Amino acid sequence: MDLQAVVDEIVAKMSPRLGEGKVADYIPELARVDPKQFGIAITTVDGQTYMAGDATVPFSIQSISKVFMLTLALGKMGESAWKRVGREPSGSSFNSIVQLEHEHGIPRNPFINAGAIVVTDMVLAGHKPREAIGEFLRFMRYLTDDDTVIIDAKVAKSEHLTGYRNFALANFMRGFGNLEHAVELVLGVYFHQCALAMNCVQLSRAGLYLANRGTNPLTGFSVVSPKRARRINALMLTCGHYDGSGDFAYHVGLPGKSGVGGGIMAIAPGKASIAVWSPGLNKVGNSALGSEALEMLTTRTGWSVFGH
Amino acid sequence: MDLQAVVDEIVAKMSPRLGEGKVADYIPELARVDPKQFGIAITTVDGQTYMAGDATVPFSIQSISKVFMLTLALGKMGESAWKRVGREPSGSSFNSIVQLEHEHGIPRNPFINAGAIVVTDMVLAGHKPREAIGEFLRFMRYLTDDDTVIIDAKVAKSEHLTGYRNFALANFMRGFGNLEHAVELVLGVYFHQCALAMNCVQLSRAGLYLANRGTNPLTGFSVVSPKRARRINALMLTCGHYDGSGDFAYHVGLPGKSGVGGGIMAIAPGKASIAVWSPGLNKVGNSALGSEALEMLTTRTGWSVFGH
Amino acid sequence: MDLQAVVDEIVAKMSPRLGEGKVADYIPELARVDPKQFGIAITTVDGQTYMAGDATVPFSIQSISKVFMLTLALGKMGESAWKRVGREPSGSSFNSIVQLEHEHGIPRNPFINAGAIVVTDMVLAGHKPREAIGEFLRFMRYLTDDDTVIIDAKVAKSEHLTGYRNFALANFMRGFGNLEHAVELVLGVYFHQCALAMNCVQLSRAGLYLANRGTNPLTGFSVVSPKRARRINALMLTCGHYDGSGDFAYHVGLPGKSGVGGGIMAIAPGKASIAVWSPGLNKVGNSALGSEALEMLTTRTGWSVFGH
Amino acid sequence: MDLQAVVDEIVAKMSPRLGEGKVADYIPELARVDPKQFGIAITTVDGQTYMAGDATVPFSIQSISKVFMLTLALGKMGESAWKRVGREPSGSSFNSIVQLEHEHGIPRNPFINAGAIVVTDMVLAGHKPREAIGEFLRFMRYLTDDDTVIIDAKVAKSEHLTGYRNFALANFMRGFGNLEHAVELVLGVYFHQCALAMNCVQLSRAGLYLANRGTNPLTGFSVVSPKRARRINALMLTCGHYDGSGDFAYHVGLPGKSGVGGGIMAIAPGKASIAVWSPGLNKVGNSALGSEALEMLTTRTGWSVFGH
Known part of the structure; x- marks a missing residue:
């Protein structure tokens, strides 16, 4: 699968929609972020990183x-x-x-x-x-x-x-x-x-241990046991998006964690760690474009943990 | 992997513990079931069924x-x-x-x-x-x-x-x-x-479409689209065990649905549909031995959707 | 005090406002009542009844x-x-x-x-x-x-x-x-x-035992002990108007009980039993004009249990 | 009515029960108070004060x-x-x-x-x-x-x-x-x-304006209007004892306000202001002996606002 093509396509689809959603305004410093940004990065367990859009712009991971x-x-x-x-x-x-x-x-x-x-x-x-x-x-x-x-x-x-x-x-x-x-x-x-503050590339690398049985394949560092990695993934899937967790599981089908800064980290166990970022939030407080981008991603890749 | 050995081993481990948990007593007819029973059946997407224990005893699927x-x-x-x-x-x-x-x-x-x-x-x-x-x-x-x-x-x-x-x-x-x-x-x-009323073998077959992109591989019948199968699995994972759903995801790592009759159906997407049954329930109302059996199963098989 | 003048004055004040509030519509039969009605009756512990407006029109006491x-x-x-x-x-x-x-x-x-x-x-x-x-x-x-x-x-x-x-x-x-x-x-x-179904005159008489130490002074019938009468009054004051009980105590200052038919029975211990009726309800489900009428009444008579 | 006899009798009844209830322990300084104390003071609207027990011992009014x-x-x-x-x-x-x-x-x-x-x-x-x-x-x-x-x-x-x-x-x-x-x-x-910190005598005087149409009869000072006095009394009756307000109204029948220090101020509109104090609290956090003392008082005096 050509993952670079996938992220490029996602960025192309999102471009006309930049600015959708509502930037978190209860933290004044976050409210000042330009909403018309979108980035995505995928780092696979074999160490490749694919990126597109504002993937190297740092944002608050919250x-x-x-x-x-x-x-x-x-x-x-x-x-x-x-x-x-x-x-x-x-x-x-x-x-x-x-x-x-x-x-x-x-x-x-x-x-x-x-x-x-x-x-x-x-x-x-x-x-x-x-x-x-x-x-x-x-x-x-x-x-x-x-x-x-x-x-x-x-x-x-x-x-x-x-x-x-x-x-x-x-x-x-x-x-x-x-x-x-x-x-x-x-x-x-x-x-x-x-x-x-991290950018999508960094964040996708940070989460890689969760996709790779607890070990970062880029550095070889063992972070947690395979069992603990699975369990953290389970927690992200059931609880990672507040009161929108069920919806995220339904549409995206990956363990993930969102932040009000507009970032989402998602884990495809055994495959990759993904980071998306776009500041506008949907009604339950998760990145609007980011959530949709991940749904597109799992549709295209078949990475949903619930079957392909 | 020798799945027959796996289910045999699980039954062997559970045998001395038969009767643990508490049979649902608010439905009088269910309260009369003999608590000292345990059954398990796995039906894989290639059509094999592995069973052990009371796998052919019918129970109320609730x-x-x-x-x-x-x-x-x-x-x-x-x-x-x-x-x-x-x-x-x-x-x-x-x-x-x-x-x-x-x-x-x-x-x-x-x-x-x-x-x-x-x-x-x-x-x-x-x-x-x-x-x-x-x-x-x-x-x-x-x-x-x-x-x-x-x-x-x-x-x-x-x-x-x-x-x-x-x-x-x-x-x-x-x-x-x-x-x-x-x-x-x-x-x-x-x-x-x-x-x-179904037994474990029947139940494991009934759920097989959810493990196999919406189609029952035994009969070839198409039940739902692949997307809908994924989505039903997602719902089972986040909501299938009432207020013990997070715990089930944490320990077992499979979409599943429990009933107060003591049955649990679990889905390993792309691999198998599993049914366990034992009448005694744990504190959150799910089969006590059944939940543990499924944790043993995913530990042995590496079937957790959250990584192996 | 000229109680007849008081009830006449209240009716005069309410006349231009007939129809205010919202008639309960979740019980179809009640929704058909003409909203432009208002009645009031006071029966004192010495057996006199003063009435005005639609005091003899029966309504559903609910x-x-x-x-x-x-x-x-x-x-x-x-x-x-x-x-x-x-x-x-x-x-x-x-x-x-x-x-x-x-x-x-x-x-x-x-x-x-x-x-x-x-x-x-x-x-x-x-x-x-x-x-x-x-x-x-x-x-x-x-x-x-x-x-x-x-x-x-x-x-x-x-x-x-x-x-x-x-x-x-x-x-x-x-x-x-x-x-x-x-x-x-x-x-x-x-x-x-x-x-x-009762009218204001009947309802004011029905409540009289609560104003008169448990005994109906008109008939001499003993209904409850003085202590129990006090206690029922206490319950009406703290709980008689659902989630508007505090407000009713604040503005009217009498034990009372309302119904969605638009009636309110209020008790002035040692003095009188009062019934008002007007179908339009306020936001918390009590008769809008009825509540105000009772506030006017206690202002004019000094009958509030909280001081005059 | 001989109010001195009433307070003396109440103190006599309470004496063998000193120490009942549970002193508030979540504020360390209050936890150190000797639980075996009980005081009561009544100040009438004509300016007489009747006291008994530990009526001059200061306590935290909370x-x-x-x-x-x-x-x-x-x-x-x-x-x-x-x-x-x-x-x-x-x-x-x-x-x-x-x-x-x-x-x-x-x-x-x-x-x-x-x-x-x-x-x-x-x-x-x-x-x-x-x-x-x-x-x-x-x-x-x-x-x-x-x-x-x-x-x-x-x-x-x-x-x-x-x-x-x-x-x-x-x-x-x-x-x-x-x-x-x-x-x-x-x-x-x-x-x-x-x-x-106040004692019962002081507290009974402090509340006197609420019993006397907003004016302190001892000093002649006007504190609030008669209407506001009534309204504050109404609030005390419906809300003055937290989730035990209904119970207090039922048993005592007076507007009152309790504190976790064990004090209760109660108002008999038009008659008197009453202060009781005993540190042990009942289950809903109000003075155990104090609540009972007030019930005895209203039973003896007929001061309940709900009838005598």
Whole structure:
């Protein structure tokens, strides 16, 4: 299959539609991004990268960072992490607090905000915030084998200043004893992890270990066991798109994780890691063109995990 | 891979544990089933069936019927079916009514009771209940290529007599205008579809079209398009085990649908359709030994859709 | 104080506004009532009745019947009735089912539909539906000392045919074991009690025992103890207007119970029983002009229980 | 009626039961209070005070302060205050956040924590926190005509350190734009108002304006209009005891407001203001002995607003 032709075709189809959807406006720094951009990159398990459109323009990965922080936390805590966060779809929006009250401060899964904050609290254990941020950044550079990946401090600050809902979630869980560190410290790390800037090429490489039984085939680095890679993929498929996870599975058929910056990382197990980016979001908060591009991709490639 | 050895090994592992879990007791007729039973059958896309344990003992498929009724309804309605039922995990138990009130009578997905009742209402369109039940039964015989499949009228009656919660759900949706037929008629069909009796061998054959791009390789019958087969698989993976769907995806990694009779049907796209059965249920209402058996199976076979 | 002048003045103020609000349309028979009507009657504890406007036009008392059925049920069950229904405001609409799921089938109070259905089930104990309806009708004639009070069978039938939500509530509670009789039987009585037709004069007399320490001063009949009268008044004040109870207490300051037929019964303890009626409802489902009329009344008379 | 005999009798009945209930332990400083205390004071509208038990021992008034802050806020904002906070019972616990999410950051009433935080934000307008605290303290001294009333800084600090849930509520509402000042500032004031220390005698005098048409009969100071006094009483009756408000109305029959410090202020309109205090709380978070004492009081005096 000519994957370069596939990504070129996707970019050609998306070009006239650039600007569709609605850029996230609750984080002022993100609201300033030019909506008329679209990029895609595929890195296959045999190490080839195919890219098209704005594939080398950096963007804020936002919630996609939750996958990588979960990987770090599972490395530290093992399966005991699941005592503090569940593994079920939430049936509500990314920043809902209702479920937390009904379930005594245990978030439904690590990919909604509340769950990711608990995961960050796990990674923070034994560290100062600055060190935890450093660990995360090193991990991302290790995954991408690229030291140019950086955290956008402006975005982190912008999120901090307007992150009332996250402060609410964190304080709420702290009240239930499900946060070991002070809210300010945990969110300090959290806002920085969300503010990581990557482009599609880098992001597609970062996720490659999940497509390749836990090992990055580009570097040979073993990141997680094959079993854990499968399990993280399972979590992404059931919970990776908030209350649009079912829809994404239905249309795209790949494990994936979206961010409000407009990025989506998707994993075709045994085949490739894919990154798409376009800032305009659909109604459930996932990149509008990005979601459609991935549906086109799986239609063309037959990569859906649910059959070809 | 020697699949017969795999199923034999699974039965050997499960034998000392027969009787674990809790048999569903809210349907009196089901409560009378001997809990110390376990069966498994795998039918591959090349037409071989491997079985072990109580694989030829018939049991009540209960909610597994929701997959087949959805297949029928999509055949009648096409994608317009999704105006009346969603495609997202519910984040609550199989018979919850809370979500229905919050979302104006539109059930979250076709695999919780409320959603399945709407689906039954779709299949009923233009028919008398007796005809719709007949259509369903014929469809199941067509899928299995086996005319001995029957509906257990005693079970249907038992469910009817104690099905207050389903009457509540149906009346609630009827109040919102999301049920076109009288509650009694729709539930009359619904209780009969749930009461279908099959054994593991039959069930594994019935699901084979979902593993084989919509076509039953045993008979050559085309049931749905490849795309629709993928999509039904996606729905099973995200929503097939109620509020244990995330957990099932995490541990087993296959699309699947469980029933309170203790059966589970799982699909390995491109490879096989699997049926397990053991009456004792775990905390979220899925067969306890059946769930574990499927985890053993995917560990041994590498069939998880999330990588091997 | 010249109460006749007060009611005349109220009618004069309301006359130009007849037709405001929205007539309940979910019960077809009620939707046919002429909205441009307004009546008021005050019966004082010394036995005088003051009336104005359409005070002798019969209307469907609907949920106001819940007060009288509760009186009957407490007579049968005593305080043990509170094991099956709570005494707290619900914080939700009259026909909400969410709370029932969260609180295991125990309705929050006897004045929301679910609670009233449980109360009807209590009154039904040991009776056939026809007998229970007869008991209720005799009780209402006894309270009003007026044998012309009747049940409007057409309205009862109309409610029965469209009462899906009540069937949902009743089945739901029956599933939790909080209904002792078959749903059809309980709702058969329930729809009849709601369909009682009275005019303002009759209704003001029916409530007089609640204003007069449990005894009807017109007939000398003792209905309940002074303590029970106080307690029923307390329940009406906190729960009598669904999710508008706080607002009614704030503006009117009297225990009261409204019905979707547009009637409101209000009690000024130690002083009088008041009935107002006007079919148009406000946003929370209480008579729009009726609520305002009562606010005018307490402003003019100083009868608010919260001070004058 | 010999009110001194009434309070003496109540203290005699309560003496053998001192220590019942459970002292609030989530605020460490409050957890240290000796549970075996009970005090009661009645101040009548003609200026007499009757006291018994530990009526002169100061305690933390906690949520009772919400009544006085509401009085201040209404003075500043008038009825426009109700755009930012509702007037309906919440149907949930004092610190629930569920309702806030469902109703877009508008708390149900000013007597749950979320509502009181909004009220504090109103009082803070145009002030520094220190000034707002000063204004509140002066107001309380004015109401009691007693300059010895103080704020317990230790308690305020203790609440601040453990007040995660209140930080969650405040951040949540700030995210919805329903808090004009920074969370830290608003809660700084809030924790201080809750930490006001008063004894029963002082508290009974502070509430006297609500029993006397808005005017303190001891000092002649006009605090609010008669209408506003009635309305605040109505709010206390429907919402003053969180999810035990219905029960309190049922058993006691007076407008009242409780605090987790074990105090309850109750108003008998036209007659008296009553304060009781005993640290042990019942299941819904109101003083166990205090609630019962008030029921005894209204039984003996016939002061229930629902009839005698």
